[in-house]
Amino acid sequence: MSKEHKYFNTKLAKVRIKSEHCIGLLKARFQCVQELRRVITSKHDLAVLLQMIMCACILHNLLIDHAIPEDWLEAYSETDDDEELAQHDNERANRHDQVLSYMMEMR
Numbered sequence: 001m002s003k004e005h006k007y008f009n010t011k012l013a014k015v016r017i018k019s020e021h022c023i024g025l026l027k028a029r030f031q032c033v034q035e036l037r038r039v040i041t042s043k044h045d046l047a048v049l050l051q052m053i054m055c056a057c058i059l060h061n062l063l064i065d066h067a068i069p070e071d072w073l074e075a076y077s078e079t080d081d082d083e084e085l086a087q088h089d090n091e092r093a094n095r096h097d098q099v100l101s102y103m104m105e106m107r
Contacts (some may be wrong), residue, residue: 029063030056 001009027034033056040046 026053026056026060029060032056 033053036049036052038045038049040049
């Protein structure tokens with residue numbers, strides 16, 4: 001590989017890493033972005049998706065210097081949390097299995 005290609009690949013990798021970190025921060029803070037699954041079939045669908053992500057970015061930037069007050073957070077009972085977490089774990093495991101079987105079929 002030429003020197004120019006190596007330089008370009010290094011710069012591109014750094015940008016990709018930064019963008020992945022930004023996406024990770026948004027997903028960590030906003031569950032609606034983490035669970036975002038939307039089929040884009042039109043320009044309107046794309047516009048809605050971009051608008052949701054832009055809103056998450058703006059809210060994230062506003063919250064960087066301002067912590068969320070404790071009294072704003074909802075109180076959940078532990079049993080509800082445990083049941084909800086178990087349900088999400090099952091759904092993720094099912095999606096994981098579906099993706100794995102799909103990839104194995106594509107092989």
